[in-house]
Amino acid sequence: MALPAIELKNVSVGFDGEIVLQNVSLTIHEGENFVLVGPSGQGKSVLLKLMAGLIEPLTGEVLIRGQNLKSLSREEKQKVVCKMGMLFQKNALFDSLSNAENIAFPLREVTSLSPDEIESTVDKFLEAVGIGHAKNLYPDEISGGMQKRLGIARALALNPEIIFYDDPTAGLDPITSRKIIELIIDLQQKNSSTVVAITNDMNRAYQMADRIGMVIDKGLILTGSVEETKHHQDARVHQFVRGDLEGPLMVMS
Numbered sequence: 512m513a514l515p516a517i518e519l520k521n522v523s524v525g526f527d528g529e530i531v532l533q534n535v536s537l538t539i540h541e542g543e544n545f546v547l548v549g550p551s552g553q554g555k556s557v558l559l560k561l562m563a564g565l566i567e568p569l570t571g572e573v574l575i576r577g578q579n580l581k582s583l584s585r586e587e588k589q590k591v592v593c594k595m596g597m598l599f600q601k602n603a604l605f606d607s608l609s610n611a612e613n614i615a616f617p618l619r620e621v622t623s624l625s626p627d628e629i630e631s632t633v634d635k636f637l638e639a640v641g642i643g644h645a646k647n648l649y650p651d652e653i654s655g656g657m658q659k660r661l662g663i664a665r666a667l668a669l670n671p672e673i674i675f676y677d678d679p680t681a682g683l684d685p686i687t688s689r690k691i692i693e694l695i696i697d698l699q700q701k702n703s704s705t706v707v708a709i710t711n712d713m714n715r716a717y718q719m720a721d722r723i724g725m726v727i728d729k730g731l732i733l734t735g736s737v738e739e740t741k742h743h744q745d746a747r748v749h750q751f752v753r754g755d756l757e758g759p760l761m762v763m764s
């Protein structure tokens with residue numbers, strides 16, 4: 512059987528003596544679309560960065576296609592990390608570069624493409640996310656939805672096999688949000704990639720997910736498929752799913 516795309520084995524993460532995640536285990540399969548939901552501040556972004564190799568666990572292991580990030584040399588880890596792309600929560604676009612340059616920059620840094628190849632790659636990905644016309648504008652000259660599209664194009668231009676989307680519809684209106692998720696699903700199917708996405712919006716989670724997990728109380732509750740999540744027994748899941756709560760939950764444990 513093929514190795515899973517991502518495996519977390521009993522990972523714990525903390526900052527300055529504060530534990531954020533404790534003993535989290537998770538297996539994400541190749542080609543799967545896994546969605547993380549849950550109230551703010553519970554560790555969703557931390558969990559995503561952990562899988563992307565951007566932060567290290569205090570204990571436990573992170574395996575990408577069976578390779579333990581901790582036991583790899585710098586060069587080996589770099590190779591694994593290069594196969595992963597990330598849309599950050601706040602897009603992390605370069606404001607002083609044009610939209611086209613935002614995509615070209617990482618291509619120049621990490622690939623050996625010629626200038627012509629870079630230009631055609633930039634055009635292809637701007638077109639793929641529907642903002643080819645905004646090529647020569649700057650990020651602050653385009654709408655929030657277009658900025659997300661640009662962030663997605665930049666992440667995908669490096670042809671990643673695993674893509675992380677941190678809250679790709681945050682701050683967008685419902686119609687734009689739906690379109691961004693349609694775009695993510697469409698691009699995933701075209702590229703047969705593995706996707707891990709965070710959202711606080713259950714409708715978007717249901718639209719996108721093969722499987723859902725909820726990050727809460729320093730742990731991860733694997734809530735299962737969309738149908739299983741809708742009818743999950745755990746009171747915290749039930750409350751989040753029904754109320755779509757953003758803030759701390761009022762649950763007696």
Ligand SMILES: Nc1ncnc2c1ncn2[C@@H]1O[C@H](COP(=O)(O)OP(=O)(O)O)[C@@H](O)[C@H]1O
Nearest residue numbers: 526527531550551552553554555556557558726
């Ligand atoms: N680099 C960091 N240093 C210190 N604390 C952090 C860091 N990153 C995240 N945290 C803390 O970890 C907790 C979870 O954060 P985060 O994963 O961003 O939550 P969310 O579920 O909203 O994405 C928060 O209390 C946050 O303050």
Ligand SMILES: [Mg+2]
Nearest residue numbers: 555556557600
């Ligand atoms: Mg977050």
